Amino acid sequence: MRQIPGxxxxxxxxxxxxxxxxxxxxEDRAGAEASVARATDFVREQLASLLPNPPEVMAGEVVASA
Structure with a gap:
């Protein structure tokens, strides 16, 4: 993930x-979308046999932080 821009x-x-x-x-939606693609590949190739249910992917804007 650290190599993905943003x-x-x-x-x-x-x-x-x-x-x-x-x-x-x-920092932006393009980076988030790239991370989802990378994570999808990783889960499919490395973790699928360990997960009883497929992962859910959600996205949204940060509206508050502290």
């Missing part, structure tokens, strides 16, 4: 009960 941050959160959440922050 990368700001990446977080991986264990939400409990087998739920994992990852959040990527990019």
């Amino acid at each position: 990368f700001v941050a990446y977080y991986w959160v264990d939400a409990g009960d087998g739920v994992m959440v990852s959040t990527s922050v990019f």
Whole structure:
């Protein structure tokens, strides 16, 4: 992810009960879309057999930060 232009941050959160959440922050939509493509390939090639359900992808604008 760090090599994708516009990368700001990446977080991986264990939400409990087998739920994992990852959040990527990019300066623009192009970087975010590139990260989704890269992550899709990685999950398909490396993690698909470990995941009971396919990942959900969501995108949006940051409206507040602290």
